[in-house]
Amino acid sequence: HDPSVERTIFESCSAAGVGPLCLGYAKDRGTRVEEYIEGRSLHCFDLSLPEVRVEIATKLARVHALQVDIPRDIWIKSTLQDWLVKALASAEEIAAGESELGPLLGERDSDGEESGDETSDVEPAA
Structure with missing residues (x-):
C-alpha cells in the first residue's frame, strides 16, 4: 500500500467526475476529507436490472480509461x-x-482438548 499512489488515483477519479471531491488532507494523520455523495447501497435485485448494469459498466469504463501517472510495477x-x-x-x-x-x-490435541499455555493472559470472549 502506497499512500501517494492512492492519493494520485483518488484525485484522478475526482477530477474525472467518477469519484467524490477531495475537500482536504490531514497529513499528520494520513487521512482526507471527502465530499458526501447522497446514495444507497445496491442490492442483488438492482444488479438484475439492465439499466443499472449499463450505468455501472459505463462508469467503470470511465475509471479504466483514466490516464493516471502511477508506477506500473509488475508484482x-x-x-x-x-x-x-x-x-x-x-x-x-x-x-x-x-x-x-x-x-x-487455540489448537486442539488428539483428545479434542485445547492445547497450549494454560497461563495465558488472554481470556476468551464471552
Whole structure:
C-alpha cells in the first residue's frame, strides 16, 4: 500500500467526475476529507436490472480509461513466486509453522482438548 499512489488515483477519479471531491488532507494523520455523495447501497435485485448494469459498466469504463501517472510495477510474478515457495515447503517446515501458531490459534490435541499455555493472559470472549 502506497499512500501517494492512492492519493494520485483518488484525485484522478475526482477530477474525472467518477469519484467524490477531495475537500482536504490531514497529513499528520494520513487521512482526507471527502465530499458526501447522497446514495444507497445496491442490492442483488438492482444488479438484475439492465439499466443499472449499463450505468455501472459505463462508469467503470470511465475509471479504466483514466490516464493516471502511477508506477506500473509488475508484482504478479514475484507474488506467484512467493506462493510457489510456500506451496512447495516441506512437510517439516509446515509442521514447524503450525506448531508455532497452534497455541495462538487455540489448537486442539488428539483428545479434542485445547492445547497450549494454560497461563495465558488472554481470556476468551464471552
